[in-house]
Amino acid sequence: MEVSQQGNETARVILNAAKASLLEVGYASLSTRSIAQKAGVPLSQLHYHFGSKQNLVLAVLERENARLLDRQERMYGSELPLWKQWEQACDWTIIHSRFWKFQVPYLSRHFRVITFDGPGNGKSDRSTDPRHYTADAYADDAVRVLDAVGVERVVAVGVSLGGAYTLRLATMHPDRVRGAVLVAPSLPLAPPLLARAQIPAGIRLPYPEDPQGWDKYNLAYWHDHYEDFLTFFFGEAFSETHSTKAREDAVGWGLETTADVLEAEEKIPTPEFPPPSEEYFDGLTCPVLVIQGTDDHVLNPQVGVEAARLSDGTLISMAGTGHLPIVREPVMFNLVLKDFVEKVSA
Numbered sequence: 001m002e003v004s005q006q007g008n009e010t011a012r013v014i015l016n017a018a019k020a021s022l023l024e025v026g027y028a029s030l031s032t033r034s035i036a037q038k039a040g041v042p043l044s045q046l047h048y049h050f051g052s053k054q055n056l057v058l059a060v061l062e063r064e065n066a067r068l069l070d071r072q073e074r075m076y077g078s079e080l081p082l083w084k085q086w087e088q089a090c091d092w093t094i095i096h097s098r099f100w101k102f103q104v105p106y107l108s109r110h111f112r113v114i115t116f117d118g119p120g121n122g123k124s125d126r127s128t129d130p131r132h133y134t135a136d137a138y139a140d141d142a143v144r145v146l147d148a149v150g151v152e153r154v155v156a157v158g159v160s161l162g163g164a165y166t167l168r169l170a171t172m173h174p175d176r177v178r179g180a181v182l183v184a185p186s187l188p189l190a191p192p193l194l195a196r197a198q199i200p201a202g203i204r205l206p207y208p209e210d211p212q213g214w215d216k217y218n219l220a221y222w223h224d225h226y227e228d229f230l231t232f233f234f235g236e237a238f239s240e241t242h243s244t245k246a247r248e249d250a251v252g253w254g255l256e257t258t259a260d261v262l263e264a265e266e267k268i269p270t271p272e273f274p275p276p277s278e279e280y281f282d283g284l285t286c287p288v289l290v291i292q293g294t295d296d297h298v299l300n301p302q303v304g305v306e307a308a309r310l311s312d313g314t315l316i317s318m319a320g321t322g323h324l325p326i327v328r329e330p331v332m333f334n335l336v337l338k339d340f341v342e343k344v345s346a
Contacts, residue, residue: 003028008300010041010045010153011050011051012040012246013040014035014036014039014041014045014046014049014050014056015056015059015063016033016039016141017038017039017062018030018035018039018057018059018112018258020038021034021035021062022057022331025102026335027331028336030051030053030057031076032047032053032056035056036255057330058102058242058330061098061105062102063099065281080272082229084112088346092161092162092186092265093118093119093120093121093133093257093261093265094121094233094252095121095122095253095254096118096121096251096256096259097115097117097122098251098253099250099253099326099327100326102327102330102333102334103330103333103334103337107337107338107341108337109256110239110279110341110342111341112151114149114151114154116141116142116144118138118141118165119133119137119141119260119273120132120133120251120257120261120264120265121257121261122256122258125263126257126258126260126315127261128260128261128263128264129264130265131184132264133265135164135165135168136168136172136270138165138169139165139168139169139172139173142156142165142175143169143173149224151174153175153176153177154176154343155176155178155179155180155181155341155344156169156177156179156180157160157180157181157194157337158181158183158185159183159184159324159326160184160298160299160324162277163183163184163185163186164182164185164280165183166180166185166188167180167187167281167284167290167311168290170284171280171281171282171283172283174283174284174285174286177286178286178344179286179289179340179341179345180287180288181282181286181292181328181337181346182288182289182291182304182307182313183291183292183300183325183326183333184292184293184299184303184323184325185303185304185307185320186284186298187280187303187306187307188303189280189302189307189310189331190300190302190306191300191302192299192300193297193298193299193300195214196214196298198329199217201217202215202218203217203219203266204218205217205218206220206257207220207221209305213232214232214279216229216232217229217233219266221264222260222262223260223265224239226255226259227251228256230250230251230254230255231251233254234246234251234254234279235296236297236298236323237250237322237323237324238250238323238324238328239297239322239323240321240322240328243328246324246327246328251288255265271332284311286344287313287316287340287343287344288312288315289316289336289340290307290314290316290332291304291318291325291336292305292315292316292317292318293317293318293320293321293324294317294318294320294324295321296321296322297323298322298323299334301317305317316331
């Protein structure tokens with residue numbers, strides 16, 4: 001027990017030093033040697049407990065996340081300037097707002113952060129009414145959340161399908177959105193990846209006897225082998241090596257909803273490429289930031305390029321990153337996002 005307590009104390013000291021160093025110099029200038037020196041421990045102890053700089057920073061963010069709920073409750077009751085209010089929009093029902101666990105602790109040091117569970121997952125009900133899953137319905141839900149917490153204008157952020165919902169919020173309610181951040185947005189602005197080309201025609205057909213790859217993106221397969229579909233899907237979403245924990249977390253969140261819910265959302269017609277661009281960008285008045293991984297195995301990375309072009313926005317390409325950079329590159333993502341929020345709020 002004494003050895004265990006000593007080890008925990010060493011880890012705690014290292015985490016404190018890493019947090020202080022991260023705030024002082026940022027991720028790019030951070031070094032494990034300087035953290036060990038600040039903590040007053042041998043460098044070998046840092047590697048023993050955390051393995052690498054990235055793992056250490058992720059552990060810092062995880063620890064800070066434990067303080068999230070109490071922080072949010074205090075902030076909801078505070079009087080903050082409008083420029084310090086920031087909202088993260090919802091995403092595909094397959095996940096819920098816990099997905100933002102690497103963003104909220106850091107960003108809430110600088111802004112008011114609001115997350116919410118869209119219909120079908122998290123603490124929201126498990127509606128199977130397709131009308132609850134349209135882009136317009138998500139945008140209206142976001143406005144109701146803002147009204148409930150007394151916030152007038154936000155920088156809205158969405159990932160994947162949530163990027164499409166964020167864009168819809170910005171065009172339907174331009175008076176409520178100061179800036180929009182689209183992360184690997186699910187928009188039909190480029191041809192689909194070759195591996196996914198058969199999905200629109202096959203999603204409602206019987207699945208093959210031995211389904212492989214994107215054959216599993218199929219309604220019947222979801223009902224018969226839901227967990228296996230989640231395992232496959234998040235394996236593609238987290239295409240980077242050393243993503244086991246991220247995949248396991250995402251599968252767990254996916255298991256909090258059901259195939260019935262995903263089927264209800266899938267009944268919403270999905271426009272195919274090429275769409276009329278005005279359908280998505282007419283009425284857009286706010287600045288836009290698009291963040292896109294270059295190794296996206298879920299959506300064609302060219303979608304992000306086109307979204308930035310059509311919105312006259314800024315494109316940040318993350319080399320070698322997959323579909324979900326908010327999890328795999330949280331430090332870089334957070335710093336880029338913080339910079340954007342400060343610029344559009346100035």
